Amino acid sequence: MPPTHGMLAPLVLAVAAAVAYQRLTQKRPYTGDPAQQRVVILGASSGIGKHLALQYAARGAQLLLVARRRDRLEAVQAECRGQHARTTCEVVVGDAADEAVLAAAAAAARERLGGVDVLVLCAGVTSIIPFEQVCALDAAAAAEPTASAASAAGASASAALVERIFRTNVFSPIMATKHFLPLLRASKGQILVISSAAGIMAAPTRPIYTASKHAMTGFFKTLRIELAASGVSVCIALPGTVDTELRDAAVDGMGATSKYRGSAGISADECARIIIAGADRGDREIYMPWFYGVAHVLSLILPGVVDHFAAKKYKLA
Numbered sequence: 001m002p003p004t005h006g007m008l009a010p011l012v013l014a015v016a017a018a019v020a021y022q023r024l025t026q027k028r029p030y031t032g033d034p035a036q037q038r039v040v041i042l043g044a045s046s047g048i049g050k051h052l053a054l055q056y057a058a059r060g061a062q063l064l065l066v067a068r069r070r071d072r073l074e075a076v077q078a079e080c081r082g083q084h085a086r087t088t089c090e091v092v093v094g095d096a097a098d099e100a101v102l103a104a105a106a107a108a109a110r111e112r113l114g115g116v117d118v119l120v121l122c123a124g125v126t127s128i129i130p131f132e133q134v135c136a137l138d139a140a141a142a143a144e145p146t147a148s149a150a151s152a153a154g155a156s157a158s159a160a161l162v163e164r165i166f167r168t169n170v171f172s173p174i175m176a177t178k179h180f181l182p183l184l185r186a187s188k189g190q191i192l193v194i195s196s197a198a199g200i201m202a203a204p205t206r207p208i209y210t211a212s213k214h215a216m217t218g219f220f221k222t223l224r225i226e227l228a229a230s231g232v233s234v235c236i237a238l239p240g241t242v243d244t245e246l247r248d249a250a251v252d253g254m255g256a257t258s259k260y261r262g263s264a265g266i267s268a269d270e271c272a273r274i275i276i277a278g279a280d281r282g283d284r285e286i287y288m289p290w291f292y293g294v295a296h297v298l299s300l301i302l303p304g305v306v307d308h309f310a311a312k313k314y315k316l317a
C-alpha cells in the first residue's frame with residue numbers, strides 16, 4: 001500500500017527530529033594524528049596533570065608544562081621525554097594565576113610548539129574542612145568570652161583561604177583562556193577543563209572548593225556555547241575522588257589531620273586515561289566514576305536523597 005499524506009507527516013517529523021538531535025548533540029572527536037598534538041598543561045608537576053602529561057607524551061605529543069615547583073616539574077619533563085622518540089617537552093616554572101607567567105607560557109607555546117591543539121587546565125588547590133571551621137566560628141562558639149578575638153583571627157584566615165582557592169581554581173583558568181584563545185582559534189583546538197564532581201554537585205566539608213569548581217564549570221559551559229562557531233571545543237572532566245597530593249596540600253593546612261579527608265579514590269593514572277579517552281571522543285562532560293552522571297540527574301529530581309549520601313560520604317551523617 002503506497003504511503004498516504006497522513007503517514008508521511010509523522011515520518012518527516014521523526015527524521016527532522018533525529019537530524020536536529022544529531023546536530024545539536026554531536027561530538028567533535030579528535031581525528032588527527034595524536035603524535036602531532038601540541039598540548040599545554042597547567043598544573044603538571046604532580047597528580048592528574050603529571051599523568052596526563054605522561055600519557056600524552058607516550059603518544060608522541062609535543063608538550064609544554066607549567067607549575068610552580070621546579071624540581072617536580074623538571075622530573076616530569078625528563079620522564080615525558082623518555083616516553084616516545086618523537087616527544088618534546090618544554091617547561092615554564094611559575095604561578096598559573098600570574099598573568100605574566102600565562103603570557104610567557106602562551107609565547108613559549110607559539111615559538112617552541114608552533115601553536116596549541118589542547119589546553120589542559122589542571123592547576124588546582126582545595127580545603128577540606130567545613131565552613132564554620134574555615135572561619136574559626138566553631139572555636140568562637142566553644143569559647144564564648146573570647147568570641148570576638150577568635151572570629152577576628154578567623155576572618156582574616158578565611159579571607160586569605162577563599163582568595164587563594166578562587167585565584168587558582170577560577171581566576172587562573174579564565175585568564176589562561178584569555179592568553180591561549182588566539183592560538184586555540186588558529187588550530188580549532190580543545191580546552192580540556194579539569195573541574196570536579198564538586199563542580200556540579202554539593203561536596204560538604206569542601207564548601208569553598210565546591211564554590212570555586214561550580215564557578216569554573218559555569219564559565220566553561222558558557223564559553224563552549226560562545227565558541228561553538230569558532231571550532232574551539234570545550235571538554236569538562238568531573239572526577240570524583242582521585243588518589244593525589246591535593247588533600248595533603250590543602251590550603252587550610254589540615255591535609256594530614258582533617259577527619260574529613262575521605263577515601264583514596266581511583267589512581268591518577270586511571271583518571272588521566274579516562275580523561276584522555278573522553279577528550280579524544282570530544283565528550284562535553286566526563287563523569288568519573290560514571291555513576292556520578294546518574295547522581296547529577298538524581299540531585300535535580302531527588303535532591304534530599306543525594307544530600308543524604310553526600311553527608312554520609314564526608315562523615316557528617
Ligand SMILES: NC(=O)c1ccc[n+]([C@@H]2O[C@H](COP(=O)([O-])OP(=O)(O)OC[C@H]3O[C@@H](n4cnc5c(N)ncnc54)[C@H](OP(=O)(O)O)[C@@H]3O)[C@@H](O)[C@H]2O)c1
Nearest residue numbers: 043045046047048068069095096123124241242244245246
Ligand atoms: N584529587 C582529587 O580527588 C580531585 C578530584 C576532582 C578534581 N580534581 C582536580 O584535579 C586537578 C589536579 O589536582 P590533583 O588531584 O592532581 O592534585 P595535585 O597532585 O596536588 O596537583 C595539583 C597541581 O596543580 C598545580 N598548582 C597548584 N596551584 C598552582 C598555581 N598557583 N600555579 C601553577 N600550578 C599550580 C600543582 O603544582 P605546583 O604545586 O608545583 O605549582 C600541581 O601540579 C585540580 O584542579 C583538582 O581540583 C582533583
